[in-house]
Amino acid sequence: MYEQSLRAAGFRDLEWVPLEVSEACRRAYDADFWADLTGNPPLEMLRCRA
Numbered sequence: 001m002y003e004q005s006l007r008a009a010g011f012r013d014l015e016w017v018p019l020e021v022s023e024a025c026r027r028a029y030d031a032d033f034w035a036d037l038t039g040n041p042p043l044e045m046l047r048c049r050a
Helices: 002-008 023-028 031-039
Strands: 012-018 044-049
Touching (some): 002 012
């Protein structure tokens, strides 16, 4: 629905971009800490051009 609506409004080059955790943050906490986030990402960003 989002993509269809944005294209109808004249946007192009739509790209879903997953949330990324920086390498520094990954090093600060062990893999168990990040397991829920990586296994069940809470959101993705949508990038597009007008």
